[in-house]
Amino acid sequence: MKKVHTVPSGYEQEVHGEVATMIVDEVGIIEHANEHLLRLGGWDLKMLVGKVWYDALVPVNVRMSVAQRFGFIVNVRNEPHYVEAPLITPNGQQRIIAWTFTAQHETDLEPFRWRAVGIDVTHWIKERDLLVARIDYETVHDPLTGLMNGVTFRGMVDTLIRSAIEREEIVGVILLNIDRFRSIDEIAGREIGDSLLFEVAQRIKRCRGNDIIARWGGDEFTIAVSGIRTKEEVEAAARHIAEHIHSPYHIDGRSFHLHTRIGLSVAPHDGARADDLMQHVSVAVDVAKTLRGDHIVSFSEALGRQIEEQVVLEQELHGAIERGEIVVVYQAQVDAVTREVVGVEALARWYHSRLGEISPTVFIPIAEGIGLIRTLGLHILRESLLQAKQWREMGYPPFRMAVNISPRQLGHPTFVHDVFALLATTDTDPRFLELELTESAVMEDMESATEVLQSLARSGISIALDDFGTGYSCLAYLDQLQVSTIKLDRIFLRSSSHAKDPNALLRGLIALGKALDLRIVAEGVENEEHIARLDHEGADVYQGFFFSRPLTVDEVTRLLDQYGVKSEFDKETPLTENDN
Ligand code: C2E
Ligand code: CA
Ligand code: CA
Numbered sequence: 001m002k003k004v005h006t007v008p009s010g011y012e013q014e015v016h017g018e019v020a021t022m023i024v025d026e027v028g029i030i031e032h033a034n035e036h037l038l039r040l041g042g043w044d045l046k047m048l049v050g051k052v053w054y055d056a057l058v059p060v061n062v063r064m065s066v067a068q069r070f071g072f073i074v075n076v077r078n079e080p081h082y083v084e085a086p087l088i089t090p091n092g093q094q095r096i097i098a099w100t101f102t103a104q105h106e107t108d109l110e111p112f113r114w115r116a117v118g119i120d121v122t123h124w125i126k127e128r129d130l131l132v133a134r135i136d137y138e139t140v141h142d143p144l145t146g147l148m149n150g151v152t153f154r155g156m157v158d159t160l161i162r163s164a165i166e167r168e169e170i171v172g173v174i175l176l177n178i179d180r181f182r183s184i185d186e187i188a189g190r191e192i193g194d195s196l197l198f199e200v201a202q203r204i205k206r207c208r209g210n211d212i213i214a215r216w217g218g219d220e221f222t223i224a225v226s227g228i229r230t231k232e233e234v235e236a237a238a239r240h241i242a243e244h245i246h247s248p249y250h251i252d253g254r255s256f257h258l259h260t261r262i263g264l265s266v267a268p269h270d271g272a273r274a275d276d277l278m279q280h281v282s283v284a285v286d287v288a289k290t291l292r293g294d295h296i297v298s299f300s301e302a303l304g305r306q307i308e309e310q311v312v313l314e315q316e317l318h319g320a321i322e323r324g325e326i327v328v329v330y331q332a333q334v335d336a337v338t339r340e341v342v343g344v345e346a347l348a349r350w351y352h353s354r355l356g357e358i359s360p361t362v363f364i365p366i367a368e369g370i371g372l373i374r375t376l377g378l379h380i381l382r383e384s385l386l387q388a389k390q391w392r393e394m395g396y397p398p399f400r401m402a403v404n405i406s407p408r409q410l411g412h413p414t415f416v417h418d419v420f421a422l423l424a425t426t427d428t429d430p431r432f433l434e435l436e437l438t439e440s441a442v443m444e445d446m447e448s449a450t451e452v453l454q455s456l457a458r459s460g461i462s463i464a465l466d467d468f469g470t471g472y473s474c475l476a477y478l479d480q481l482q483v484s485t486i487k488l489d490r491i492f493l494r495s496s497s498h499a500k501d502p503n504a505l506l507r508g509l510i511a512l513g514k515a516l517d518l519r520i521v522a523e524g525v526e527n528e529e530h531i532a533r534l535d536h537e538g539a540d541v542y543q544g545f546f547f548s549r550p551l552t553v554d555e556v557t558r559l560l561d562q563y564g565v566k567s568e569f570d571k572e573t574p575l576t577e578n579d580n
Contacts, residue, residue, distance in 0.1 A: 018036060019119055020036045020040060020097060020117070020119075021034045021115065021117050021118065022037060022048075022053060022115075022118070023104075023114070023116075024113065024114045025112070025114070026074065026111075026113070026114070028053050028054065028070055028114070029050060029051065029053070030049055030050065030053050031049065031113065032045070033045060033049075040087060040120070041088060041089060041090065042089070042090035053116070054067050054085065057087055057097075058085050058086060058088065059087075059088050062085070062086055066083065069083050070101075073101060077103040077105070077112075080101065080102045081100070081101045082098065082100055082101075083098075083099045083101065084099070084125075085097055085099060094122065095122045096120070096125045097120055097121065098118065098121045099116045099118045100116065100117050100118075101115070102114065102116075140152040142215040144197060144198060144201075144215070145198055145200075145215050146201070147213050147214050147215045148213070149214060149215060150217065153212060153222055153224070154274040154275065155274070156212050156224070157171065157173065157274035157277065157278075158273060158274045160212070160224055160226045161268065161272060161274065164267065165267075165268055168229075169226070169228060169229055170230070170231070170267060170268070170269065171225065171226050171266070171267045172224070172225040172226075172231065172233070172234025172237065172264055172265070172266045173225075173264065173266075173267070173274075173277045173278065174222065174223040174224075174225065174234065174238045175216065175221075175222050175263045175264070175278075175281040175282060175285050176204075176220065176221045176222070176238075176241065176242075176245070176260055176261075177219060177220050177260065177262070177263075177288075178197075178219040178245075178258050179258070179259035179260060179261055179289075179294075181196075181197075181218070182218075182219070184196065184256065188256070192252065192254075195251045196249055196251065196256060196258065197219070199251075200221065200245055200258070201213070201221065203241075203244045204221055204244075206244065207237075207240050207241045208223050208241065211225050211226065211237075212224040212226075220285075223237070223241065225237045231266050235264065235296065235298065238262050239296065241262075242260050242294060242296065246258065246260070246294065259293075259294050260294050261288035261294070261297075262285070262288060262294075262295070262297070263282065263283070263284025263285035263287070263296075263297050263298075263299065264281060264284060264296065264297075264298050264299065265277045265281040265284060265298070265299035266298075270299050270300075270301075280299040280304060281299060283299060283307050284297040284299040284303065287303060313355075313366055314366055314370050316352060316355070317363060317367060317370065318370075318372065320350060320352070321375065325351050325352055325353070326350055327348075327350075327383075328346045328380055328384055328387070329347050329349055329550040329551055330344040330345065330346055330347070330551055330556045331344060331345045331347060331543060331548055331550040331551065332543070332548035332551075333345060333402070333521060333541045333543045334541065334542050334543070334547050334563060336522075336534065336535065336538075336539055336540055336542055338564075338566055339563060340563055340564045340565060340566035341399055341559065341560055341565050341566065342399055342541055342565075342566050342567075343399050343400030343401065343402055343434065343568075344399065344400070344401060344402065344556060345402040345403075345404075345543065346380060346384040346387075346401060346402065346403045347404070347550045348360045348364070348376075348404075350363050360404075364376075364406055368406055368407075373406055373408045373409050373412075374408075374414075374418075377405065377406060378418055380403065381419070382422055382426070384401050385401065385423065385426040385428050385433070387401075387553060388401040388426075389426050389427060391557070391560070394557070396560055397565050397567035397569075398432050398567055398569055399432075399567060399568070400433075400462070400568065401432055401433055401434065402434040402436050403433065403435060404436045404466065405435045405436065405437050407440065407441035407444050410437065410441055410442070410449060411449075416455050416456060419433075419435075419456065419461070420459070429569070431462070433461050434462045434463070434464050434485060435461060435463055436464045436465075437463065437464070437466060438465070438466045438471065439465060439467070439468075439471030440471055442477075442481055446477070449481065450477075453481050456482070457482035457484070462484040463481065463482050463483050464483070464485035464487055465481075465486045465487065466487050467487065467489045467523075468486040468487055468489060468513075469489050469491070469492060469505075470491060478518070479516070483518065485519040485520075486509075486519075486521070487521045487522075487523050488506070488509055488521065488523060488539065489524070490523045490525075491524075492505050492509065493522070493524050493526070493533070493534075502533075506537050507537045510537045510538060514538070519540050519541065520539045521539070521541040521542075522534050522539040522541070523543050523544060524543075524544050524545075525542045525543060525545075525546050526544050526545050528546075530544070530546065531546065
């Protein structure tokens with residue numbers, strides 16, 4: 001019996017079965033094939049025997065790779081091997097056979113062979129490939145909009161940037177956030193929300209069909225604009241998209257309007273990696289969110305620095321009071337007629353060891369934002385009241401201490417209590433304290449502001465309306481809010497030479513204050529001309545650089561000696577024992 005025709009034991013059952021089997025030698029030459037395999041390929045046995053299996057069975061276009069695969073397995077004989085290979089079929093139909101090669105070890109009677117069992121997996125493979133394709137699609141695409149997702153977008157942008165740099169072009173990334181989408185979702189329902197997002201995606205595709213577009217998150221979309229050379233082109237694209245998104249949506253017989261916050265950044269100028277661009281563009285969107293209206297904000301280095309500084313300041317402000325960096329300076333307020341000091345305004349300063357002096361217009365809003373305003377405000381109030389006490393103890397007649405109060409401070413539930421507690425611990429007659437508020441502070445929550453101000457005013461504290469004339473000037477409420485002083489904003493002292501009567505506004509406001517029996521403090525008095533105009537119209541108190549810049553305690557003390565102090569309070573008040 002010739003060796004090549006030897007059929008190993010147990011093989012007979014498979015000969016007529018529904019699986020294809022073959023016996024090949026250690027280099028892959030076919031020794032035997034079963035009927036099923038012969039039927040599949042329309043061969044007879046002698047056509048196959050003696051040929052290398054992949055030469056005989058596998059179409060030429062993939063033969064090499066199958067041969068390679070078989071080459072890998074021949075040296076590892078102690079485990080079964082799986083080789084997937086198409087089969088040449090007589091009618092040209094594609095069949096895929098999954099072969100499992102198992103080593104048949106040499107015995108005294110039989111040489112080494114591979115026994116291969118092949119299962120027709122054509123049907124299954126097609127399904128699997130479809131499945132894999134779908135899984136791939138779903139992992140890179142957003143199911144709702146069909147747009148690609150953020151991760152894929154990032155990868156593609158990196159590729160875009162590399163080729164753009166080579167061509168000396170730029171890539172613009174636009175990040176579009178739908179304003180207050182969450183409330184639309186909540187009010188109109190999830191289904192409408194989804195329809196809107198779908199429609200937004202369609203509109204972006206219509207505008208920028210050739211660009212890479214992705215759904216970045218819930219209500220955020222990103223667009224990578226390429227094939228361009230200027231930032232203006234990115235801005236134009238962003239405007240175009242915004243216009244389309246802003247036109248009304250009609251869903252289920254209802255109309256909806258969407259607003260957008262858009263940021264953009266440009267590679268390589270703002271960063272040469274997708275990660276950097278995305279970080280920058282979201283900074284730009286955050287800035288857009290702080291602005292009213294549908295804004296498009298371009299990232300810039302300055303903007304990035306500003307945000308960074310803001311973060312640094314937020315961090316630093318936390319320990320600033322304990323480190324003694326928050327200091328109060330005082331600006332004198334003088335009587336319009338006698339030019340004696342009648343009060344001082346406490347103005348906060350932040351001296352940072354590394355960052356230098358930081359303006360209250362910068363750090364007060366930060367303190368409000370990070371919930372530090374109550375602590376900071378109390379610190380300033382305590383310092384000011386202690387300082388006033390010290391001046392009284394030094395023998396100066398009591399004069400008004402004006403302290404600025406931020407809206408957030410006023411809204412704090414313990415505010416009234418805090419103020420009274422500080423007055424008590426510093427032995428201060430409430431009449432010596434003036435709280436300066438802006439109109440916006442009280443307008444925010446009129447009802448509770450009224451209540452707070454009434455209880456403060458009842459105790460004798462005076463309430464000043466700061467920056468008067470620049471806000472809504474809701475005159476009807478001056479009385480209700482217990483306002484006793486108005487501080488005319490310095491803007492009214494700027495000479496308007498082209499006006500027929502440059503003093504008209506000033507005169508009107510002062511007359512108004514007088515009619516309401518209010519004390520009028522003019523701010524920003526910088527020169528003789530200002531004084532002449534104010535003298536003519538009759539303000540009560542002057543405050544400004546002409547008389548005093550905001551000064552340190554020692555400087556103010558010298559000023560008190562120089563100008564003299566005019567106490568506006570009579571001496572019989574119970575809490576003023578320290579007066580001379
Ligand atoms: P404000 O209450 O209107 O304070 C007056 C501002 O005008 C001060 O600026 C003062 O230095 C400046 N000023 C005074 N006289 C003149 C002048 O003749 N000409 C010009 N051009 N300016 C003058 P400052 O100290 O930088 O304060 C700015 C703002 O910061 C204040 O405006 C106030 O709204 C806020 N602020 C300052 N300190 C505090 C504080 O302790 N608490 C709160 N909540 N806000 C404060
Ligand atoms: Ca003020
Ligand atoms: Ca002011």
